[in-house]
Amino acid sequence: MEEKELSKLPEFTFGKLSTAEGRLERVKTTGLGLNAQLSLNPLDPKENEPIEITVRIGLGIAVKAVTLHYTTDGILPQFNRENLHSSTMTLAMQQSAIEWDTLQWSYLEKWTAVIPGQPEGTHVQYAISAITTTDQVIYCPYFSKENIDIDSSLLNRFNSDNQPQIYGFYVDNETIPIWLREAVIYQIFVDRFAPISEKKRLATSELSDFLGGTIKGIIAKLDYLKELGVNCLWLTPIFSSSSSHGYDPISHSIIESRFGTEADWEILVKEAHQKDIKIILDYVANHFSDRHPSFKIAQTQKDSQEYHWFRFREWPDDYQCFFDVPSQPEVNSENPELRQYLISNACQWLEKGCDGFRLDYAHGLSQAFWSIFRNATRKLKPDSVTFAEITQPPDFIRSFTGRMDGCLDFKLLELFRDFFAFNSLTVSQFDRQVRQHLAYFGNSLLLPSFLDNHDMNRFLWVVKGDKRRLQLAALCQFSLPSPPIIYYGTEVGLSQLREVGRLEESRLPMLWREDQDKDLFFFYQQLIAWRRDNNLLWRQSTQPQPLIIDEQQGVYVYGCGNYAIALNNSPQGTTVTLTEGKQGSLVLKTQSEVNWDPQTGNLDLPAYGGAITELTH
Amino acid sequence: MEEKELSKLPEFTFGKLSTAEGRLERVKTTGLGLNAQLSLNPLDPKENEPIEITVRIGLGIAVKAVTLHYTTDGILPQFNRENLHSSTMTLAMQQSAIEWDTLQWSYLEKWTAVIPGQPEGTHVQYAISAITTTDQVIYCPYFSKENIDIDSSLLNRFNSDNQPQIYGFYVDNETIPIWLREAVIYQIFVDRFAPISEKKRLATSELSDFLGGTIKGIIAKLDYLKELGVNCLWLTPIFSSSSSHGYDPISHSIIESRFGTEADWEILVKEAHQKDIKIILDYVANHFSDRHPSFKIAQTQKDSQEYHWFRFREWPDDYQCFFDVPSQPEVNSENPELRQYLISNACQWLEKGCDGFRLDYAHGLSQAFWSIFRNATRKLKPDSVTFAEITQPPDFIRSFTGRMDGCLDFKLLELFRDFFAFNSLTVSQFDRQVRQHLAYFGNSLLLPSFLDNHDMNRFLWVVKGDKRRLQLAALCQFSLPSPPIIYYGTEVGLSQLREVGRLEESRLPMLWREDQDKDLFFFYQQLIAWRRDNNLLWRQSTQPQPLIIDEQQGVYVYGCGNYAIALNNSPQGTTVTLTEGKQGSLVLKTQSEVNWDPQTGNLDLPAYGGAITELTH
DSSP: OOOGGGOOOOOOTTGGGGSHHHHHHHHHHHTBSEEOTTOEESSSOOTTOOEEEEEEEOBTOOEEEEEEEEESSSSOOOOOTTOTTOOOEEEEEEEEEEEEETTTTEEEEEEEEEEOOOOTTOEEEEEEEEEETTOOEEESSBOOGGGTTSOOHHHHHTOSTTOOOOEEEEOOOOOOOHHHHTOOEEEEOHHHHOBSSHHHHHHOOOTTSOOOBOHHHHHHTHHHHHHHTOOEEEEOOOBSOSSSSOOSOSOSSSBOTTTOOHHHHHHHHHHHHHTTOEEEEEEOOSBOOTTSHHHHHHHHOTTSGGGGGBOEEETTTEEOBGGGOTTSBBBOTTOHHHHHHHHHHHHHHHHTTOOEEEETTGGGSOHHHHHHHHHHHHHHSTTOEEEEOOOSOHHHHHTTBTTBSEEOOHHHHHHHIIIIISOOSOHHHHHHHHHHHHHHHTTSSBOOBOSOOTTSOOHHHHTTTOHHHHHHHHHHHHTSSSOBEEETTGGGTOOOSSOSSSGGGGOOOOOOSTTSOHHHHHHHHHHHHHHHHTHHHHHTTOOOEEEEEETTTTEEEEEETTEEEEEEOSSSOEEEEOOTTOEEEEEEESSTTOEEETTTTEEEEOTTOEEEEEEEO | OOOGGGOOOOOOTTGGGGSHHHHHHHHHHHTBSEEOTTOEESSSOOTTOOEEEEEEEOBTOOEEEEEEEEESSSSOOOOOTTOTTOOOEEEEEEEEEEEEETTTTEEEEEEEEEEOOOOTTOEEEEEEEEEETTSOEEESSBOOGGGTTSOOHHHHHTOSTTOOOOEEEEOOOOOOOHHHHTOOEEEEOHHHHOBSSHHHHHHOOOTTSOOOBOHHHHHHTHHHHHHHTOOEEEEOOOBSOSSSSOOSOSOSSSBOTTTOOHHHHHHHHHHHHHTTOEEEEEEOOSBOOTTSHHHHHHHHOTTSSGGGGBOEEETTTEEOBGGGOTTSBBBOTTOHHHHHHHHHHHHHHHHTTOOEEEETTGGGSOHHHHHHHHHHHHHHSTTOEEEEOOOSOHHHHHTTBTTBSEEOOHHHHHHHIIIIISOOSOHHHHHHHHHHHHHHHTTSSBOOBOSOOTTSOOHHHHTTTOHHHHHHHHHHHHTSSSOBEEETTGGGTOOOSSOSSSGGGGOOOOOOSTTSOHHHHHHHHHHHHHHHHTHHHHHTTOOOEEEEEETTTTEEEEEETTEEEEEEOSSSOEEEEOOTTOEEEEEEESSTTOEEETTTTEEEEOTTOEEEEEEEO
C-alpha cells in the first residue's frame, strides 16, 4: 500500500478500550472478584432448554459455597431463608473449572448451576450469593476493596455496596423481524437534515447552535429518501432537549418544539409507512438531562420515588453521570418505577406508529432491564425492533443476544476504516477478521453496519474527499449480511470543514441543492436497489466467501450468493480474472472505467475501483 | 501481619515471567500465529481413547485449511502426498471455535481433529500444516515475521524456518510408581555435601571452587540420612564437568573424577538400597558444556552427525545456548541421534542402579522427546521415575502429564515463600491458592515440593534465621500431598553468609559437627517419621480441608485425613479451639510451648508455632 500519508489517526470508538493500556486494564478487571457477566448458556434460552449459569471467581475472593437464587414467576428473588412462602428457588452452584491465568498469575474458578428448562414466556430472574472461606456473605457482582483501585466505569456501576444484582431474561422463541434483516437504514440527524427554510440554517455560524431541522422538513424529503431507496429512517432523539443533538432528554414523551409537534409526527409516520419506510426512534435511557422533571424531583426531594431513579453518591449534588458531565445524570436501571417510566414511554411511541428503537449507550443499563424492555415492546408490537449502541468488545456485545435484535457494529466499523481509509490492514487481514467477526456472531444478533456516524470524522473526510474510496467501502458494506446504515448526506458527498475535535464537525447541514454529488447519489441508488433486490441473501445471513486475495495488488474478491464482489483497494489499476468456467454479467460498478469481459472473465478495476458481477454457473 | 520489614524481595523463580511485563509478553506471544502447544485432550491418552488435537490460530495468520498428519507405527510423519506407501494418515482439521481476545483486540480460532483411539503402547506422532488464505503452506508452529519482534525464547526455539514440528506421545496405561508418591527426597549438592576430609573444604575461601564433596562422602553419611528418615536422594549432576555444580556436562556417562569412580557409585547404590533409600540422578539434557566431545565434533566438522545435535545459527561460533552463555550450547531435541545418545546414556544409569531422574530445564526439549524418554526408561526399569524442572506457568506444566511422573513445584514454592517468609499473602489467599493449585493438577502429575534449592536464597536466610518460621513452613510442606524435598542442610540450620547474588551463596558446605542444630534435626526427624507413617494419605493425594481461617490472627488450620494441621503464621501467640465433638491427641509440635487440651479442644500456639493433632471422631 502506497498511501502512507493517510496514516492511522487515533480513533476512540471504543473509548478507553481503544488503547493497549485500556484493554489490559479491562482484562485484569474481568478477572477480579465475583463476576457473572457473560454467564448464560445458551445466551438466548428457548422453551424447555436447561440454562447453565456460570459465575467467575477471580483475584481477591475465596469462596467455599455459591448459591443461585431464582424465580420464574416474575417476582424478584428473595434472600430471606425464613420466608417459607417465597417463590424463590435455590441451587447450590458447583465448582466446574479451575483455569490458570498467566496475566494475573492466578487461578480463576468457575462455578456453575443449571436452571431446568422453562415454558415459553417465563421470566427467569436470578441472583448469586457466596460464602467466603472467612464466612462473609457476598453477592454477585463483588469486588474486594483491596482490588477496587483498578478503575473501570463498568465495575463501579454494578458494584453498589454488596447488594445483589438481579439478572434476568425471558424464555421465548422470539426471532428478529425479517424487515430489519432487509432494512437499508438512513440515519437522520434531525436538527441538521431538513430545515423548513434553508436560509435560516445558512445564517448560523455556530455549529452547536440549532440549525433548524424539523420533522416537517423530513416529511418534505420523503420523496427524496424514497428515490434514494432506503426503507428505514433512524431519527436522532426528537424529544425535549436543550442541545442540538438531543442526547440529553428532558422528556421521553414530549417532542422538542423546535422539531415540531405530535401532529407532524403523525403525518411523518403515515406518509413514511405509505412509502414502505419504517421509522426508528433514538431512545436515550442511560442518562437524562439534569433539567428532566424527574431528576429535578430527585434532587429536591430525597424521599421521592424519583430519588431512586438515579445514582446519588451524596445527595443532592454528587451523582453518577454520563462521562462525568453533571448535566447528564445516569439512571439506576434496577429501579422498578424507572423501568416502568422508560418502558411505558417507549410503548407509547410504538402505539404512535414508531417501528422500533435505536438504544443509546445501552450497556449503561443492565441486561435484565433490556430483556424486560424487549419483551414489553415486542408484546405490544410484534414486529417492532430494538438495536443498541454498545461500544464494547465483541464478547460483551454477543451476550446481548436474545435481549436485543441487534447492536450497531462498531467492530466492523473499525475494520472498514482500518482497511479502506487507513490502509492499516492487508487484504488477507481484512478478509480474515471480517469473516471471523461475522462467524462469531452467527445469525441471532443483527449487526447494523456503518462507515461513520455523528460521533466521529466522516469517512469521506478521512479519505480526504476521495469518493472512489467511499464508494469502495460502501460496496463492501452493502454486500455483507448486516443491514447497512447511511449517515445522512454521505450519499451526496457531505463531508466536513475541519477535523473532529468538536463532534459537531461531522454534523454539517445536509446538502440539498446543486452542491449535491449526483454521481454519488446515483451510485448509492444503484447499490441500494441491488441490495433490496437480493433480500434472500440477507435473510439467510449470507457470509462472504473469499475468491481472490491479492496482498500485493490490494485486490479482494469474494462471493456473495451468486455474485462476486471485486474490490481494488489500491491506488493502482489492475485486472483480475474471475474463476473460469463461469460466465456472468456486470451488475454494478463504482466507476465508469470498470470493465468486464464475460468471455475471458477479465475484470478491469481502476484505482480504488470495485464491481459486483453476477456469476452464472 | 506485623513484620513488614520482611517485605517481599524480587524473586526471579520464573525468570521473565516474574514480572508483569514478562507475563503480558507471554500472553501476547501465545496468541500469535499457528500454535499447537497445550493442544492434546486428554493430556495423557489411554488405550482406545479418541484424542482431540487442537491448534490455535492467532494474530498474523489467516488460514483456509488445516491438516493433521500422523503416524501410529513409530515412523515420522511424511508430507509428500505422492508417496503412496507412506504410513502417514491425514485428517482435515475443522474450525471448532472462534474466541474473542480483548487484550490482543482480535479473534482467535481453534481448529480441531480427532485421532481415533489407539491400542496400548502406540507411539502417535503428528504434525500440522495449514494453507493460508494467500495459498502459502505453513507448518505448525508458525509465526509470521511481522510479529516475530516479540521476543520469547520459547518461540524462537521451536520456530525454525517453517519446518514442521513433530509432536508425539505414547498411548499407555503407565501410572506413577507409588514409591515416588511416598518419597521424602533429600537434595544433595554433591560438591558441598560430604568431602572426604572436612579440612580441605574449610581451607577454601572461594565458594565457586571445588569444595571436595564426593560419592564416598555420601556413602559415609548414609547412616545420617537414614537416621533423618529420608527415603530418596537426589544428587546434583555427578558427570564430568568443569564447574562445582555440574550443570554443564562434558559427559553423560563418565563420573566426574573429583566425585569418585564408578566403583564408588556401585557401593552407594548398593548401600542406599539396602537402607531402602532410592537414588535419583540429575540429568542435564538441555545443554552441554562446550567441552563436551560431541560439541567439539559439531564445532569442527560441519558434515558430522553431531553438527545436527546443536542449534547453530552460524557455524561454528554462533549457536543457541543456555541463557546466552556460549560455554553451554543447547541441543536440538528433534535430532534422532541426539535423542538416542541421551536416552541410551540414561538407560545405562538405570541399569547401574539409579532409580530415576531429575531432568534439568526440561522445557528446553520438546514434549515429544520426553514421551520417548519416559517410554524407554520405563520399559527398561518399570519403577523408575522422571521429574522435571520446568520454570513455567501451571498450564504449561500440566501439559507434561503423561510425559513425566512429576514436575518440581515452583508455583507452590512461590506460595510457601510469599506466605511464610514474605507475608505477602493472607491466610485465606494462601489457603485458596494452594487448594486451587492442587485441584488444578489432580492426581496424574506429581509435584515434588520444596522451600528452596540451589538457585535461590535459602528459606532460613530469607526469614533471617528465624527457625520457627522454617519449621512452620516445613510442617505445611510435609502435610500437603506432594512428595517433599529437603535441600541439604536445611534440617540442621544451614543458612548463608550473604544474600544471593552469586548463586553459590546458597551452596555453603554442609554442617557436620557441633554447629548442627540438633533441635531442628529432631523436628525434621519427627516430621519425616509422621509423613512416612501416613503413606496412604499421599497415595490418595489427600487435599487439605480448611477448618479455621483467621485473617487477623494469621491462623490457618486444615484437615489432612484424620489430622488437623494448625499453623500460627504470626508473631503473636494465640489459642485456637478445634471443632467440638472431636477428641484427639497432639502428634507433633514445632515448639515446646505448643499445648493441647483434648478436653476443651484448645490448642495454644506461640508465635510462628504449629502442630499436628490427630482427631478421633
